[in-house]
Amino acid sequence: MPAQPLELILARQFGDSLNMPVFLVDTEGNLLFYNEPAEEIFGLRFNETGGMRLEEWATIFKPVDVDGNPLPPEGLPLVKTLTTRIPASGSFYIDNMKGERYFISVTSVPVIGRANRYSGAMAMFWKTASI
Amino acid sequence: MKVKIWGCRGSLPAPGPENVIYGGNTSCVQITHGDTFIVLDAGSGIQRLGKYMNPNVKEIHILLTHLHIDHMMGLGFFLPLYDPEVKVHIWGPDSGKESLLGNLRRYFSPPLFPVTFSELPHHPVIHELSQNTFSLGGLTIYTDYLCHPGATLGYRITDGKSTVAYIPDHELGLGSSNFPHDPEWTSGYEIAKAADLLLHDAAYNSKEYSTKIGWGHSSVRDTIGFAKMCKVKKLALFHHEPTRSDEQINHLLDTSLRNQDLDFEVIMCAEGDVFEF
Numbered sequence: 001m002p003a004q005p006l007e008l009i010l011a012r013q014f015g016d017s018l019n020m021p022v023f024l025v026d027t028e029g030n031l032l033f034y035n036e037p038a039e040e041i042f043g044l045r046f047n048e049t050g051g052m053r054l055e056e057w058a059t060i061f062k063p064v065d066v067d068g069n070p071l072p073p074e075g076l077p078l079v080k081t082l083t084t085r086i087p088a089s090g091s092f093y094i095d096n097m098k099g100e101r102y103f104i105s106v107t108s109v110p111v112i113g114r115a116n117r118y119s120g121a122m123a124m125f126w127k128t129a130s131i
Numbered sequence: 132m133k134v135k136i137w138g139c140r141g142s143l144p145a146p147g148p149e150n151v152i153y154g155g156n157t158s159c160v161q162i163t164h165g166d167t168f169i170v171l172d173a174g175s176g177i178q179r180l181g182k183y184m185n186p187n188v189k190e191i192h193i194l195l196t197h198l199h200i201d202h203m204m205g206l207g208f209f210l211p212l213y214d215p216e217v218k219v220h221i222w223g224p225d226s227g228k229e230s231l232l233g234n235l236r237r238y239f240s241p242p243l244f245p246v247t248f249s250e251l252p253h254h255p256v257i258h259e260l261s262q263n264t265f266s267l268g269g270l271t272i273y274t275d276y277l278c279h280p281g282a283t284l285g286y287r288i289t290d291g292k293s294t295v296a297y298i299p300d301h302e303l304g305l306g307s308s309n310f311p312h313d314p315e316w317t318s319g320y321e322i323a324k325a326a327d328l329l330l331h332d333a334a335y336n337s338k339e340y341s342t343k344i345g346w347g348h349s350s351v352r353d354t355i356g357f358a359k360m361c362k363v364k365k366l367a368l369f370h371h372e373p374t375r376s377d378e379q380i381n382h383l384l385d386t387s388l389r390n391q392d393l394d395f396e397v398i399m400c401a402e403g404d405v406f407e408f
């Protein structure tokens with residue numbers, strides 16, 4: 001496995017030091033890292049799962065609207081950022097692996113390093129309440 | 132490929148009777164391969180290199196890792212720059228905003244220095260680098276950014292048979308996760324992996340590092356852990372603290388290697404060292 005670009009290594013370090021949920025994905029949307037506060041949203045532990053391919057974590061992370069209807073992926077902030085390379089934000093409900101439902105706000109930003117190297121995106125979550 | 136060390140001191144030149152073994156000049160390493168002549172960094176050591184190098188060399192490539200003053204303070208004193216017969220190329224990091232030329236001009240202008248680039252017989256040829264692979268003569272060079280304040284590159288130089296990795300300024304403690312067990316998440320791994328010789332920052336002992344986190348440098352212990360992870364064949368510890376005497380550098384090496392079971396050689400890099408592959 002080739003080493004990750006410096007920007008992602010440092011983004012992971014930054015995310016690891018925060019007490020708010022953070023996801024880090026590569027340009028394809030594969031989940032490279034989620035921090036401890038994000039483990040609660042997933043209901044999984046990073047040490048046990050490691051990174052996850054897009055197809056894998058898309059089956060776990062299922063945003064829904066207030067009535068529990070699944071949201072189309074193209075409307076999600078992280079997906080928007082990955083397709084447009086610009087920041088995006090939004091709020092929705094999430095059901096985790098333990099069956100708990102959270103209302104969360106998400107802001108996602110592209111990771112664009114020196115020489116305009118685009119290497120992925122970082123999403124920060126704000127958990128408003130557990131429902 | 133031949134590698135010669137003209138300076139391996141960090142931060143500030145440190146001449147003096149207590150520093151005769153490891154030398155007092157800041158970063159400068161000469162690499163030669165056939166007719167190809169490369170200089171890694173232009174610290175104060177480049178002055179003696181310019182004075183003693185083969186006068187028949189007519190093309191020189193200076194590869195700067197970054198523009199901290201200890202890595203470029205010797206540039207204006209490099210005699211070949213003033214020789215109309217010699218063509219000098221300067222390679223260095225793309226820092227994003229200011230161009231490499233603009234950054235170099237800040238040094239090559241009053242009040243820091245009396246001579247400007249336009250007053251030299253030939254304006255050096257400037258090449259900006261980020262993550263790149265390129266060739267100079269029979270050498271292939273790979274560069275990428277490293278964890279160190281400001282745009283900073285490492286260089287991986289190979290002649291097809293042997294590889295030398297040059298990472299003089301690098302903070303492993305910040306540029307990694309789960310260190311030293313996860314190469315995928317360690318800054319500099321692609322530069323250093325399986326190198327025959329790794330020249331790497333080892334400015335601090337572990338106690339010093341704990342009070343200097345974020346300053347951009349590594350402890351000897353972290354650097355040995357990195358070299359082990361990268362499976363290098365030989366590690367030369369580089370960027371000695373200007374306050375560290377020969378005696379203290381020897382002591383630091385002795386204590387760092389105590390109880391270590393390593394399958395590669397570790398030395399403290401010294402000015403004048405020559406490595407041939």
Ligand SMILES: [Zn+2]
Binds near residue numbers: 201202
């Ligand atoms: Zn330095």
Ligand SMILES: [Zn+2]
Binds near residue numbers: 279300
């Ligand atoms: Zn530096």
